[in-house]
Amino acid sequence: SPTAPPTTLSKPTTVGHKIKTQAAELVTRLMRCTPHYIRCVKPNDTRSPLGCTDARVLHQVKYLGLLENVKVRRAGFAYRQYYDKFLNRFKYICKETFPRPFEGTDRQACAAILASQPHLHANFQMGQTKLFLRHPEDIFSLEAKREEAFGLLVRSIQRAYRRFKSRKQHIRLRKAVGKAFAKAGKERRRESMFQVYEGDYLNYPSHPCRRVVEYVDPAHVWQEYVSVEYGNRKYYHNPVTQETVWDVAPSVATPTMIFAAPVQRVTNHSTGVTQNELFVLTDNNIYTIAEVVPSVKPTPRCAAKTTPVVAGPQYVCRKRGDLALLRCIGISLLADDFVVLQFYPPELEPAPAPKHKRMAKPSPLPNEPTEPIDDLILRLDQRTELVAATRQAYKRLVGTPPELLFANEIEFVSRATPQTLAKKSIRFELDWTLPHPMLYCCGPSALLVRAPQGVSQEVVHQLEQSKEARRQAQKERFAAEQQHQRTLERRREEGRAAERVLVLQQRKQEREAAETQQAAIQLAAQQRTAERQERARQVVARNTIQEPDPAAVLMSMRARLRRSDG
Numbered sequence: 285s286p287t288a289p290p291t292t293l294s295k296p297t298t299v300g301h302k303i304k305t306q307a308a309e310l311v312t313r314l315m316r317c318t319p320h321y322i323r324c325v326k327p328n329d330t331r332s333p334l335g336c337t338d339a340r341v342l343h344q345v346k347y348l349g350l351l352e353n354v355k356v357r358r359a360g361f362a363y364r365q366y367y368d369k370f371l372n373r374f375k376y377i378c379k380e381t382f383p384r385p386f387e388g389t390d391r392q393a394c395a396a397i398l399a400s401q402p403h404l405h406a407n408f409q410m411g412q413t414k415l416f417l418r419h420p421e422d423i424f425s426l427e428a429k430r431e432e433a434f435g436l437l438v439r440s441i442q443r444a445y446r447r448f449k450s451r452k453q454h455i456r457l458r459k460a461v462g463k464a465f466a467k468a469g470k471e472r473r474r475e476s477m478f479q480v481y482e483g484d485y486l487n488y489p490s491h492p493c494r495r496v497v498e499y500v501d502p503a504h505v506w507q508e509y510v511s512v513e514y515g516n517r518k519y520y521h522n523p524v525t526q527e528t529v530w531d532v533a534p535s536v537a538t539p540t541m542i543f544a545a546p547v548q549r550v551t552n553h554s555t556g557v558t559q560n561e562l563f564v565l566t567d568n569n570i571y572t573i574a575e576v577v578p579s580v581k582p583t584p585r586c587a588a589k590t591t592p593v594v595a596g597p598q599y600v601c602r603k604r605g606d607l608a609l610l611r612c613i614g615i616s617l618l619a620d621d622f623v624v625l626q627f628y629p630p631e632l633e634p635a636p637a638p639k640h641k642r643m644a645k646p647s648p649l650p651n652e653p654t655e656p657i658d659d660l661i662l663r664l665d666q667r668t669e670l671v672a673a674t675r676q677a678y679k680r681l682v683g684t685p686p687e688l689l690f691a692n693e694i695e696f697v698s699r700a701t702p703q704t705l706a707k708k709s710i711r712f713e714l715d716w717t718l719p720h721p722m723l724y725c726c727g728p729s730a731l732l733v734r735a736p737q738g739v740s741q742e743v744v745h746q747l748e749q750s751k752e753a754r755r756q757a758q759k760e761r762f763a764a765e766q767q768h769q770r771t772l773e774r775r776r777e778e779g780r781a782a783e784r785v786l787v788l789q790q791r792k793q794e795r796e797a798a799e800t801q802q803a804a805i806q807l808a809a810q811q812r813t814a815e816r817q818e819r820a821r822q823v824v825a826r827n828t829i830q831e832p833d834p835a836a837v838l839m840s841m842r843a844r845l846r847r848s849d850g
Contacts, residue, residue, distance in 0.1 A: 308806050315798055323348050361416035363423050367394050368784055370415050374426055376433040385773055390780065413787060454481030457672035468690040471619040471738030477747065481669045485545040486562060493562050493573045493599045498538050539566035543673035550661040553698040553708055556725040561602060563662060565673055572603040603660065604653040610678055612687035613671055614694040616712035619738020620721040621667045624694050625660040658699035661710065
C-alpha cells in the first residue's frame with residue numbers, strides 16, 4: 285500500500301507540553317513581583333450604586349472560596365511583615381524604641397515591642413526577615429495602642445508649647461519689671477531675683493475658689509422688670525449702661541485668670557492685723573477670697589451628747605476691685621515683700637430705675653464682696669510677679685500701664701464703711717538685724733515695715749551677667765550634646781540603612797538565583813524536549829518505506845530493452 289512522503293516539519297507540541305511551558309512562564313513572572321489576589325464581588329444584578337443583595341453576595345463568597353481562604357489564613361499566621369516596616373509603624377507604643385532610638389537590630393527592637401505587650405504572649409513567631417502574628421485581633425490591638433500613643437504625643441506637644449509660650453511671656457514680664465526696679469534703684473531680695481514665674485500657685489482650674497470668681501448672675505447687672513403697657517411682658521434693664529432688652533438677659537463672659545497665689549492681706553489698717561487669703565487677678569477684676577470653715581451647732585436635744593460638727597471649707601469674696609479703677613502700684617525701695625494697690629473711689633450714686641413695676645429683686649451673688657473696696661496692702665513671696673502681671677493686665681484693658689510708685693512712705697486710703705474715708709500711711713525702714721520683713725503698728729493712722737538689707741542693683745547686674753554666662757555655657761553644652769546625640773543617631777540610622785540595603789541585596793540575589801535556576805531548569809527541559817523530538821524524527825525516518833519513482837522505473841526498463849535488442 286502507498287505511504288505518505290517524508291516531511292521536514294517538526295512534530296506539533298502536545299497539550300501537556302503547552303500547559304507545562306505556560307506554567308513555568310507564570311511561575312517566573314510571579315517570582316519577579318509581589319502578587320496580590322483581589323476577589324471581586326458583585327453586589328446586585330441591577331447595577332444600582334447603593335443596592336446590595338445578601339443572597340447574591342453570599343453565593344459569590346461561597347463559590348469563590350473566600351471562607352476557605354480565611355480559614356486557611358487563620359489557621360496559619362494572619363499578619364506577615366518585615367522587621368523594619370513593623371518597627372517604623374509600631375515603635376511609638378514601646379518606651380525602649382521611642383522617643384530614643386533602639387540600640388540594636390530591627391529584630392531585637394521588634395522583640396522589645398512585642399515583649400511590652402503582654403497579651404501577645406505565644407501568639408507570634410519571629411523568622412529570619414519577617415515577623416508573623418497569628419490572630420488579627422492582635423493587629424487591631426496594636427493599631428489601637430498606636431492611635432492612643434499618638435494622642436498622648438499630641439497632648440504632650442501642646443502642653444510643651446503652652447509651657448514654652450507661658451515661660452517666654454513670664455521672662456518678658458520679669459525683664460520689664462526688672463528694668464523698672466533698676467531704674468528706681470530698688471533693692472532686691474535674693475529669692476525673688478531669679479524666681480521662675482508660674483502665674484498659678486493655687487492650681488486654679490481645680491480649686492474651689494474658681495466658682496466664686498466665675499459665678500455670674502444676670503440679675504446682678506440685668507435687673508428683671510415687667511411692662512404693664514405691653515401685656516406684662518418681661519424685659520431686662522442694665523442700670524449701669526442704661527440698656528434694655530426684651531425676654532432674655534445677655535450672657536456675661538467668663539473671666540480669665542491671669543495670676544493666682546496665696547497672700548497675707550492687712551485687714552485692719554489701724555492695728556496691722558493680717559489674714560491669709562487667696563489673691564486672684566482676672567482680665568477685669570481683682571479678688572481677695574477668704575477660706576471660712578463654719579461649724580454646725582448641734583440641736584438642743586443632742587447638745588450634751590454630741591460635739592460641734594465641722595463642715596467643709598467655704599470661700600467668701602472679701603474684696604473685689606475693678607481693674608480699670610486701679611490708680612497706682614506702691615512699692616518701697618527696700619528688700620521687702622509688701623505691695624500697695626491703690627484704687628480710684630467708685631461711683632456711689634445709684635443708677636435711675638425704670639418707672640415700671642418691679643417683678644423681682646436681684647438676689648445677692650456668691651461673689652459679692654463682703655467688704656467695701658479700698659486700697660489693698662498685700663504681702664506675698666511672688667510680689668514681683670504680681671506687679672508684672674497686674675501691669676500687663678491693666679495695659680491690655682486700658683491701653684497704658686499703671687503708675688509705679690517707688691517710695692519708702694506710701695499713703696493709702698482706708699474705708700471702714702462705704703461712706704467713710706481715711707487717709708493713712710505705711711512707712712518702710714531698714715533694719716540690719718532682721719532676717720525677714722516685719723510689720724508694726726505705729727498708731728491708728730500709720731504702719732511701719734522693717735526690712736533687712738537687700739541686694740543692690742550693682743550686685744544684681746553682676747549676678748545677671750554671671751547667670752547669662754552660665755546660661756550661654758549651658759546652651760553651648762546642650763547644643764554639643766544634641767549634636768553628639770544626632771551624630772550617634774545618624775550613625776545608627778546609617779548602619780540600619782546599610783543593613784536594610786544588604787537585606788534587599790540578599791533578597792535580590794536570592795530572587796535572581798531562583799530566576800536563574802528556574803531558567804536553567806526550563807532550558808534543560810527544552811533541551812530534553814528537543815532531543816526527544818529529534819530521536820522521534822529519526823525513528824520515523826528509518827521506519828518510513830520510500831516508494832520508487834515511476835519515471836526512473838520507466839527509463840530503466842527502456843535501457844534494459846535496448847540492451848536485449850542489441
